[in-house]
Amino acid sequence: xxxxxxxxxxxxxxxxxxxxxxxxxxxxxxxxxxxxxxxxxxxxxxxxxxxxxxxxxxxxxxxxxxxxxxxxxxxxxxxxxxxxxxxxxxxxxxxxxxxxxxxxxxxxxxxxxxxxxxxxxxxxxxxxxxxxxxxxxxxxxxxxxxxxxxxxxxxxxxxxxxxxxxxxxxxxxxxxxxxxxxxxxxxxxxxxxxxxxxxxxxxxxxxxxxxxxxxxxxxxxxxxxxxxxxxxxxxxxxxxxxxxxxxxxxxxxxxxxxxxxxxxxxxxxxxxxxxxxxxxxxxxxxxxxxxxxxxxxxxxxxxxxxxxxxxxxxxxxxxxxxxxxxxxxxxxxxxxxxxxxxxxxxxxxxxxxxxxxxxxxxxxxxxxxxxxxxxxxxxxxxxxxxxxxxxxxxxxxxxxxxxxxxxxxxxxxxxxxxxxxxxxxxxxxxxxxxx
Amino acid sequence: xxxxxxxxxxxxxxxxxxxxxxxxxxxxxxxxxxxxxxxxxxxxxxxxxxxxxxxxxxxxxxxxxxxxxxxxxxxxxxxxxxxxxxxxxxxxxxxxxxxxxxxxxxxxxxxxxxxxxxxxxxxxxxxxxxxxxxxxxxxxxxxxxxxxxxxxxxxxxxxxxxxxxxxxxxxx
Numbered sequence: 001x002x003x004x005x006x007x008x009x010x011x012x013x014x015x016x017x018x019x020x021x022x023x024x025x026x027x028x029x030x031x032x033x034x035x036x037x038x039x040x041x042x043x044x045x046x047x048x049x050x051x052x053x054x055x056x057x058x059x060x061x062x063x064x065x066x067x068x069x070x071x072x073x074x075x076x077x078x079x080x081x082x083x084x085x086x087x088x089x090x091x092x093x094x095x096x097x098x099x100x101x102x103x104x105x106x107x108x109x110x111x112x113x114x115x116x117x118x119x120x121x122x123x124x125x126x127x128x129x130x131x132x133x134x135x136x137x138x139x140x141x142x143x144x145x146x147x148x149x150x151x152x153x154x155x156x157x158x159x160x161x162x163x164x165x166x167x168x169x170x171x172x173x174x175x176x177x178x179x180x181x182x183x184x185x186x187x188x189x190x191x192x193x194x195x196x197x198x199x200x201x202x203x204x205x206x207x208x209x210x211x212x213x214x215x216x217x218x219x220x221x222x223x224x225x226x227x228x229x230x231x232x233x234x235x236x237x238x239x240x241x242x243x244x245x246x247x248x249x250x251x252x253x254x255x256x257x258x259x260x261x262x263x264x265x266x267x268x269x270x271x272x273x274x275x276x277x278x279x280x281x282x283x284x285x286x287x288x289x290x291x292x293x294x295x296x297x298x299x300x301x302x303x304x305x306x307x308x309x310x311x312x313x314x315x316x317x318x319x320x321x322x323x324x325x326x327x328x329x330x331x332x333x334x335x336x337x338x339x340x341x342x343x344x345x346x347x348x349x350x351x352x353x354x355x356x357x358x359x360x361x362x363x364x365x366x367x368x369x370x371x372x373x374x375x376x377x378x379x380x381x382x383x384x385x386x387x388x389x390x391x392x393x394x395x396x397x398x399x400x401x402x403x404x405x406x407x408x409x410x411x412x413x414x415x416x417x418x419x420x421x422x423x424x425x426x427x428x429x430x431x432x433x434x435x
Numbered sequence: 436x437x438x439x440x441x442x443x444x445x446x447x448x449x450x451x452x453x454x455x456x457x458x459x460x461x462x463x464x465x466x467x468x469x470x471x472x473x474x475x476x477x478x479x480x481x482x483x484x485x486x487x488x489x490x491x492x493x494x495x496x497x498x499x500x501x502x503x504x505x506x507x508x509x510x511x512x513x514x515x516x517x518x519x520x521x522x523x524x525x526x527x528x529x530x531x532x533x534x535x536x537x538x539x540x541x542x543x544x545x546x547x548x549x550x551x552x553x554x555x556x557x558x559x560x561x562x563x564x565x566x567x568x569x570x571x572x573x574x575x576x577x578x579x580x581x582x583x584x585x586x587x588x589x590x591x592x593x594x595x596x597x598x599x600x601x602x603x604x605x606x607x
Contacts, residue, residue, distance in 0.1 A: 041530040043467050046500045046513055055502035057512055070590030313502035353467075353497065394467070 033130055034395055034435050035092040036066070039074045044394040050356040051395055051434060052191045053316065053348055065166040065174070066142065067134045090133040094144075097123035098195070098430030103405075103423045109289035109375055112417040124148050125430065138166045143178075159208055159233070160190075168214075176213040179233055182206040185213075185224050185262040186275055186306040187318055193348050193358040195401045195428055196385035200322045200342035203364055203379045204302055206277060208233045209258070210251055222264040222273075230258030230279040230300075254297055256280040264306075275304035275322075286332040289416035290374025296334070299327040319345040330372060340367040340379055353394075358387040373414030380420045382406040389432075396433045402426070467496030469529060470537035471515060478519035478542060483511040490517065490540075499529050510592050510600060516582065521545050524578055526585050579604050 037044050044051055047058030054062065061068070076085040099121050106115040130144040143161035162178025181189065183201040192198065201207055211228025229235075229252040237250040258279025265272060278301050283294030301324070308318040321343040328334040342364030350356045362381050369376040387401040405424040413419060471480055473490040480487045482498050499513060515538060517525040522544035529538065580601065587597040 037531070041532065042513065043496050043500065043529075043531065043534060045467055045496045049502045055500070056504065057500065060509075068591070069593050073590065310503060350502070353495075 033092050033132060035090045035130070035132065036061070039086075039090065039133075040068050040070075045353075048394075049313075049316070050193065050348070050350045050389065050391065051397065053193050053350070053356075054191055055313075056310075065134070065138070065140045065164055066132055067140060071134045084134065084136060086133040090131050092130045092434060094126070094128040094130065094432075094434040096125040096127075096430060096432045098125045098399075098428050099123070100426055100428045102403075102426035102428075104426070105422055107417050107421060109291065109417050112412075122430070135163075140164050140166070172216055174215045176215075177211075179208060179210050180213065181208050182211075182226070182228065182258075182260050182277065185226075185260075186273060186304065186320060187308070192346075192360075193356060193389060194346065194360045194385050194387040195399060195430070196360050196362065196383075196387075196403055198320065198344050198360075199362045199381055200320060200344055200364055203342060203381075204322050204324050205232075205281070205300075206260075206302060206322075211258070220265050223261070224263075225261040226259070228258045228260065228279075230254075230256060230281065254280065254282070256297060258300075260302075262304075269309050269311075271308045273304075273306045275302070275306065277302040281326070281329070283329055283331050283334070284374065284376075286330070289418055290330070290372070290376055294331040296328070296331065298329050298334075299325075300329075301325045301327075314351070315347065315349050317345075317347045319343070330374065332372075336368065338368040338376075340365060340369060342379065342381065354391050356389040356391070356397075358385075358389070360385045360387070371413060373416050373418060375418050377419040380407065381424075383424055395435055396431070399428070399430050399432055401428045403428075467534050469494050469496065469499060469515075469534055471517075472537065472539045473517050473519070473525075474539070474541045475519070475522075475544065478517040478522070478525075478540075481511075481516040481518060483508050483514070496534065507603075510583070510586055510596065514586075514591070517542060518578075519544070524582065526582055528589065528591060576604060 034044065036042070036047065047054060047061055049055040049058075072084060074087055076083075076087045078085060099119075101119045103118065107113075127147045128144050129147065130142075132140065132142040134140050141163050144159060146157045146159060158179065160178075160180055162176050162180050164174060164176040166174050168175045181201075183189065183198070183206045186201075187198060189198050189201065189207070209228040209230060209232060211226055213224060213226035215222070215224040217223075231251075231253050235251060235253045237253060239246045239248050239250055256279060258277060260275070260277040260279070262273050262275045264274075278299075280297040281300045283296040283298045284290045285292040285294040303323045305321045306319070308316070310316050321341070323339070323341045325337055325339045327337040329338045330336065342362075344360060344362045346358060346360040348356060348358045361384050364379050364381040366377050366379040369379055371377070383403055383405045385401055385403045387399060390398045390400075392398065403424060403426045407420050407423065409423050410420050412421065471490055471492045471494065476490050478490045480490060480492050480494070482494065483501060483504055484498060487494055487498060499515070501512075504512065513529055515527045515529060517527070517540050519542055522542040525540050525542055527533070527538060527540060583592075583597055583600055583604070586592045587594065592600075
């Protein structure tokens with residue numbers, strides 16, 4: 001990254017950083033974690049309105065560095081006041097299995113060769129091993145590893161993995177270091193009720209990254225400011241420039257860092273937040289349907305508005321808007337700034353201890369990517385997912401979900417098979433459990 | 436011949452219909468309830484939402500863990516308070532063991548006063564005399580401060596929270 005660009009970005013965020021000094025309230029991402037129920041001998045209902053959706057106490061538990069004040073009661077009695085070992089390995093499991101009938105196909109963007117399976121047994125869809133525990137009065141860790149994510153066997157993927165200090169140097173500032181989703185500042189994907197994802201986050205590339213996040217409450221405002229590598233969580237590069245390869249590794253593939261933050265407050269019964277991100281991403285080389293990385297770093301900016309509320313302890317609603325500017329992203333025309341927007345809105349209604357119902361609307365418009373003959377034409381979505389969750393137990397639910405795609409299938413318009421070539425209707429049935 | 440996806444769709448629809456049936460077969464055991472008993476019985480049960488009845492009493496988990504509550508109720512989340520005239524107020528944090536086996540609390544009572552209370556209806560279906568006993572403001576403040584101290588001692592609230600609530604209670 002250009003030094004001037006670094007200075008510019010840091011300068012742009014200096015005011016926000018100054019505001020952030022002194023606070024503490026961002027909710028760390030914490031999905032259904034039955035280990036907490038075991039440790040504190042509390043029902044899942046204490047933290048979840050309907051697993052995995054958190055209720056007010058669950059959100060406050062997460063904001064309190066994922067602990068109760070009596071957390072030391074569940075540590076091993078070592079007699080050493082400087083040692084707070086969990087009394088047993090603090091693990092939990094989340095597992096999902098689905099069966100789906102859908103319209104979508106797998107199409108090679110380059111050749112158009114197509115694999116089609118309109119019915120699909122997706123089991124196991126996901127198996128996660130989660131762990132979290134307080135390690136000291138201020139430090140908590142959390143991580144989970146996914147085995148067989150979305151049916152891909154033969155690999156284990158670590159997603160959330162971080163340490164959090166709740167009160168750095170007694171300033172009241174919380175600091176989270178590790179791997180986490182930037183979008184967790186708004187709506188954590190792991191605690192959503194629908195199967196359908198918050199697609200705008202994935203399309204904007206603001207999910208998993210490695211970095212640091214500072215947060216603090218300042219009067220009625222929640223402030224959070226972070227820095228991340230900005231290249232996701234898969235890059236892992238050998239260091240060999242000093243000669244023979246060194247044992248250490250490099251996770252960032254360029255000199256730039258992404259700066260991101262959110263300021264949130266309550267406006268009456270509505271929780272509102274503004275999100276901003278300024279960073280760089282690798283450009284895309286011409287041709288090859290946009291699948292090949294270019295040689296340049298290009299500017300990336302995201303602005304977001306999030307709104308949420310709760311009605312009567314039974315209904316939760318949320319809405320997210322994202323505006324994206326990927327400047328000079330395509331090497332085919334570096335002078336063009338590619339702008340697009342998207343978002344989602346949803347409502348969860350917890351009818352009873354047995355039933356919960358959800359609706360999620362996803363929207364994205366490729367805007368400037370239209371007719372670019374790249375896979376980014378596919379940032380195009382207009383769908384409604386309706387979900388019914390039936391709780392056999394607090395921690396075991398059956399899920400039925402229907403997804404309706406309002407967009408028509410479009411014909412291939414360029415050399416490559418890109419764009420909204422198929423509709424995305426689906427019906428899904430499955431089981432989701434945590435224990 | 437019907438296409439496989441049609442068959443699967445039919446299966447999915449059938450499963451959708453049978454899902455609640457399967458769930459009902461599991462019975463209501465999955466839905467948490469708490470049985471609360473006391474010795475002597477007839478104690479007023481106070482949950483985060485306020486008075487819930489008198490022991491013996493069964494309440495739903497959601498009455499103990501409501502999805503939302505006011506700020507000034509936060510200290511009572513997950514707690515059961517038992518109050519009976521002539522007995523010391525008892526505060527219990529609900530645990531998984533309580534949910535499984537029920538909560539039975541032996542109240543610390545003045546034998547002379549408790550003895551008179553035992554004459555009241557203990558079926559739990561009608562309000563005992565204890566509930567009708569008027570409480571003076573100083574006595575109420577003292578009880579609230581005792582509960583607050585117990586919450587702090589049990590580590591259920593932080594020292595900061597305790598100080599904040601104590602200031603509120605003692606405010607003129």
